[in-house]
Amino acid sequence: MVRQPPSEALDLSLKSRRGRTARGVFGLNTAVSFSPESWVLVGVSVIIAYLVLPPLYSVLQTSLFTTTLTGELDEFTLRFYADLFREFQVIEPFLNTVYFSIGSALLATLIGGVVSWIVTRTDTPLRGLGYFTAFASFGTPFILYTIGWLLLLGKAGPVNYWLGRLLDQKGLLNIYSLGGMVFVEALLWSPFVFLMMAASFRSMDPTLEEASAVCGARIGQTLRRISLRLMLPAFFSVLLLIFIRAFESFEIPALVGLPGDVRVLTTAILLDAQRMPPTYGRAGAFSVLLMLVVAGTLYVYFRVTRDESSFHTITGKGYRPALISLGRWRYLAAGGLLVYSFVLLALPFLIILWASLLPFYIQPSFEALSKLTLKNYVSAIHFPKITDAIKNSILLGLGSATVVMVLTTFASWILVRTKLRGRWLLDLLTTLPLLFPGIVMGLAIMRFYLIVPIPIYGTLWILLAAFVTRYIPYGIRYTHAGLLQLHRELEEAAYASGASWANAMRRVTLPLLTPSFLGGWVFVFLLSAKELSMSILLVSPRTQVVSVAVYELWENGQVGELAAFGVIWTTILVSVSVVYYLFARRYGVQQQ
Amino acid sequence: MTPYRKNLCRTMTIMALAALVFMFRLPQPSGAASIEDVAMMKGADRQKILVEGARKEGKLMWYTTLIVDQVVRPVKEAFEKEYPFIQVEFYRGNAENLVRRMLAEYQAKRYDADLVDGTVSPIMVKRAGFLQPFYSPYFAEYPAELKDPQGFWGSTNLYFLTPGYNTRMVKSNELPKTYHDLLNPRWKGQMMWSTSRGSGAPIFIGNVLLSMGQEAGKAYLQKLKGQSIAKSTASNRQILDLTIAGEYPIALHIFNHHAYISKTAGAPVDWYAIEPVTATIQTIALAKSTPHPHASMLLLDFVLSEKGQKVFQQSNYLPSHPKVPAKQADLKPGARFKRAVYMTPDIQFDKGNEWVDYFQNQFLK
Numbered sequence: 009m010v011r012q013p014p015s016e017a018l019d020l021s022l023k024s025r026r027g028r029t030a031r032g033v034f035g036l037n038t039a040v041s042f043s044p045e046s047w048v049l050v051g052v053s054v055i056i057a058y059l060v061l062p063p064l065y066s067v068l069q070t071s072l073f074t075t076t077l078t079g080e081l082d083e084f085t086l087r088f089y090a091d092l093f094r095e096f097q098v099i100e101p102f103l104n105t106v107y108f109s110i111g112s113a114l115l116a117t118l119i120g121g122v123v124s125w126i127v128t129r130t131d132t133p134l135r136g137l138g139y140f141t142a143f144a145s146f147g148t149p150f151i152l153y154t155i156g157w158l159l160l161l162g163k164a165g166p167v168n169y170w171l172g173r174l175l176d177q178k179g180l181l182n183i184y185s186l187g188g189m190v191f192v193e194a195l196l197w198s199p200f201v202f203l204m205m206a207a208s209f210r211s212m213d214p215t216l217e218e219a220s221a222v223c224g225a226r227i228g229q230t231l232r233r234i235s236l237r238l239m240l241p242a243f244f245s246v247l248l249l250i251f252i253r254a255f256e257s258f259e260i261p262a263l264v265g266l267p268g269d270v271r272v273l274t275t276a277i278l279l280d281a282q283r284m285p286p287t288y289g290r291a292g293a294f295s296v297l298l299m300l301v302v303a304g305t306l307y308v309y310f311r312v313t314r315d316e317s318s319f320h321t322i323t324g325k326g327y328r329p330a331l332i333s334l335g336r337w338r339y340l341a342a343g344g345l346l347v348y349s350f351v352l353l354a355l356p357f358l359i360i361l362w363a364s365l366l367p368f369y370i371q372p373s374f375e376a377l378s379k380l381t382l383k384n385y386v387s388a389i390h391f392p393k394i395t396d397a398i399k400n401s402i403l404l405g406l407g408s409a410t411v412v413m414v415l416t417t418f419a420s421w422i423l424v425r426t427k428l429r430g431r432w433l434l435d436l437l438t439t440l441p442l443l444f445p446g447i448v449m450g451l452a453i454m455r456f457y458l459i460v461p462i463p464i465y466g467t468l469w470i471l472l473a474a475f476v477t478r479y480i481p482y483g484i485r486y487t488h489a490g491l492l493q494l495h496r497e498l499e500e501a502a503y504a505s506g507a508s509w510a511n512a513m514r515r516v517t518l519p520l521l522t523p524s525f526l527g528g529w530v531f532v533f534l535l536s537a538k539e540l541s542m543s544i545l546l547v548s549p550r551t552q553v554v555s556v557a558v559y560e561l562w563e564n565g566q567v568g569e570l571a572a573f574g575v576i577w578t579t580i581l582v583s584v585s586v587v588y589y590l591f592a593r594r595y596g597v598q599q600q
Numbered sequence: 601m602t603p604y605r606k607n608l609c610r611t612m613t614i615m616a617l618a619a620l621v622f623m624f625r626l627p628q629p630s631g632a633a634s635i636e637d638v639a640m641m642k643g644a645d646r647q648k649i650l651v652e653g654a655r656k657e658g659k660l661m662w663y664t665t666l667i668v669d670q671v672v673r674p675v676k677e678a679f680e681k682e683y684p685f686i687q688v689e690f691y692r693g694n695a696e697n698l699v700r701r702m703l704a705e706y707q708a709k710r711y712d713a714d715l716v717d718g719t720v721s722p723i724m725v726k727r728a729g730f731l732q733p734f735y736s737p738y739f740a741e742y743p744a745e746l747k748d749p750q751g752f753w754g755s756t757n758l759y760f761l762t763p764g765y766n767t768r769m770v771k772s773n774e775l776p777k778t779y780h781d782l783l784n785p786r787w788k789g790q791m792m793w794s795t796s797r798g799s800g801a802p803i804f805i806g807n808v809l810l811s812m813g814q815e816a817g818k819a820y821l822q823k824l825k826g827q828s829i830a831k832s833t834a835s836n837r838q839i840l841d842l843t844i845a846g847e848y849p850i851a852l853h854i855f856n857h858h859a860y861i862s863k864t865a866g867a868p869v870d871w872y873a874i875e876p877v878t879a880t881i882q883t884i885a886l887a888k889s890t891p892h893p894h895a896s897m898l899l900l901d902f903v904l905s906e907k908g909q910k911v912f913q914q915s916n917y918l919p920s921h922p923k924v925p926a927k928q929a930d931l932k933p934g935a936r937f938k939r940a941v942y943m944t945p946d947i948q949f950d951k952g953n954e955w956v957d958y959f960q961n962q963f964l965k
């Protein structure tokens with residue numbers, strides 16, 4: 009529990025209090041604080057602070073100053089905050105935003121949660137499909153995935169066409185609506201929920217569930233009263249993340265909401281970029297306000313999970329969860345899984361594939377079959393420097409996923425295992441990048457490395473630094489929830505047997521954390537392959553990346569070319585993720 | 601460690617850091633002539649001096665908003681064939697990002713860019729004070745609206761924004777042919793436009809206000825508001841594709857050459873003009889602290905010359921040069937439409953925010 013004011017920020021001298029629960033390496037005395045592991049932890053904290061604080065400073069600055077024509081800071085102003093509050097007073101955008109964020113968070117959590125339970129905890133056939141669907145749908149470039157849905161559910165799309173024929177009514181489904189926004193956003197994020205929950209479910213303590221079963225509870229009861237409660241940290245993490253992402257998102261409101269005149273809080277901010285020179289003051293002010301809200305939420309979260317032992321599911325006892333036998337229901341579950349894969353992946357992917365094979369887009373019909381061509385694939389392959397872009401994106405994905413997961417594993421360890429004062433500030437620090445508007449953060453990082461004498465401007469390294477900073481929040485949610493489930497006694501057993509901290513970490517903690525680590529790794533890998541708002545500023549002529557190439561095609565190319573390129577890229581991404589996942593899981597299992 | 605060694609260590613560290621800083625701040629090597637001298641040079645031996653200087657420079661960096669595979673690469677190839685000793689490198693981005701990047705670099709005194717182009721990006725850089733005016737003998741061949749009076753920019757190609765329509769959904773004789781026709785209830789909810797400042801709703805509004813006058817223009821727009829035109833942040837190209845897909849019968853304000861290209865591919869789409877047509881001007885300009893002034897001047901001359909303009913023509917772009925027609929000639933004013941409002945960079949800069957505001961306040965509800 010933390011009651012320290014923020015001024016005692018990040019007291020990383022490792023002078024831990026010898027409180028009632030203070031145990032473990034840092035509970036002993038201050039002398040220990042100079043052991044090698046403390047340097048690792050200090051190092052991790054310093055790196056995170058180094059990555060996060062400059063953009064934070066820049067966001068604050070952006071929100072408080074006007075800029076001159078040259079982009080320099082001009083005058084101090086509170087105008088952007090005033091604008092924002094005026095915007096908040098208009099009730100409709102505010103309500104829309106709230107519905108949109110809560111709706112997407114709940115729907116995504118529901119879909120992802122149910123599917124991950126089926127996949128990880130039951131004996132349903134076809135379980136592997138769950139992972140494949142998550143990787144593949146999340147690997148599809150964002151723009152393309154959304155366009156796929158617009159083409160499917162649009163006024164002239166096949167769904168409305170068939171519904172119209174069946175029910176004899178025109179334009180039944182309107183995707184350009186609040187409901188449409190929630191639907192697409194939730195589908196976009198459900199793989200994230202799936203990967204995260206799957207990691208948590210895999211680490212569930214079976215004895216608790218067995219005890220419940222022995223007491224005569226049915227599956228539903230056990231699920232509700234035992235499993236779900238144990239999953240609270242993971243649930244909270246995904247809900248919080250998706251809520252925030254939806255709250256501040258521009259993309260779906262712009263592409264799906266705007267055509268249907270559904271206005272949200274970010275709509276006005278989005279259009280600020282159309283001004284000359286573009287201003288980001290309102291975007292800055294918006295994210296500062298969000299930060300305050302999130303800081304409050306995190307504080308509450310910290311209090312909720314402070315009694316960490318309630319969430320321990322991996323203890324010294326046998327922990328590998330048994331699969332729940334669903335009996336005849338398993339065919340129903342398998343059917344559900346198929347529907348999930350079909351809706352989340354097959355539908356949008358098929359329409360993209362369809363678009364990629366046409367010289368121009370026509371609604372699916374027999375008439376159109378005669379027009380099928382591979383021309384778009386030929387132009388996609390000839391896109392300038394495309395092999396370089398693919399290579400760079402893969403390298404960046406591998407690099408940022410690995411760095412993020414290593415950093416956040418240690419950071420989570422500090423958060424969960426130590427009793428350092430102001431730990432929650434580290435938690436806040438690792439969550440803040442989530443709230444930086446991509447464009448402001450890209451600018452901040454660009455300016456930072458133009459000024460400081462670290463020669464990475466114009467190289468892949470600046471992109472790596474940006475990606476790592478941006479994706480720390482996701483990594484920390486995975487490892488934090490994972491570590492909360494890990495009982496301290498396992499590490500203590502290692503220490504009691506004479507293991508050093510490094511040994512205990514390497515032989516006990518990390519192997520047990522494998523599911524979370526892997527889930528997070530794949531997720532960050534796929535996310536960084538999509539990153540656009542920062543990349544677009546930070547790429548240089550020699551460091552092209554795929555997401556920027558996709559964006560160029562989106563701005564200037566035709567749907568077919570974009571689709572062809574998307575199909576190729578998704579295939580590559582999914583192959584890398586699946587190979588990595590299979591390889592690493594096998595390796596991880598052997599370790600255990 | 602003795603105090604002496606400690607001091608030495610510290611001194612060396614400071615020196616190493618200073619050296620690093622210095623390395624990155626080192627001004628670019630400059631020849632005898634200043635950038636301004638090179639840019640404004642006139643006279644018989646101009647070409648000779650430029651070629652000699654460019655030979656030493658060996659390359660240039662072009663910050664471009666043009667599409668790489670469609671036009672930047674053909675221009676690069678044609679130019680490098682003419683001057684094999686110059687390597688053209690480019691950085692492609694949209695106007696906003698291009699300008700952000702260049703301004704941030706200039707603030708940090710990092711001068712990578714030689715040339716910058718776009719319909720609005722050069723003017724933003726100019727207003728920030730980071731452009732160098734230049735002289736090109738080819739300026740004489742262009743009309744006044746297609747070059748900057750002070751020589752800050754020349755123009756390479758033009759864009760004409762017209763409606764595009766799905767030919768299966770609307771017959772050509774039913775089309776709304778005038779601005780007034782757009783108010784017909786039949787088109788309510790049937791049109792889509794983009795939010796883009798430089799090519800979407802705001803500049804359409806600008807055209808109306810400039811051509812009809814403020815008062816009549818605003819009265820017209822108030823009526824147009826009732827037509828529930830769908831807005832999207834998607835690019836004009838994508839909006840046209842949605843029209844081809846049948847989502848909306850009419851894309852109100854798209855690039856006419858896009859519709860032409862799709863039509864040639866067999867898509868059920870065509871364009872037509874509502875006069876006066878909105879025209880925007882692709883401009884190209886010289887960076888104030890260009891590290892390769894000679895090579896840059898040669899490229900500027902090249903793209904403004906008839907020879908360079910033909911490369912734009914062959915790439916299906918609409919050349920600015922009055923003597924170089926478009927490959928499909930009727931995309932430029934002439935046979936299919938006569939009147940166009942040329943949105944010069946200055947007008948766009950000075951009035952653009954007003955139009956964006958009007959769009960946001962009136963059309964966004």
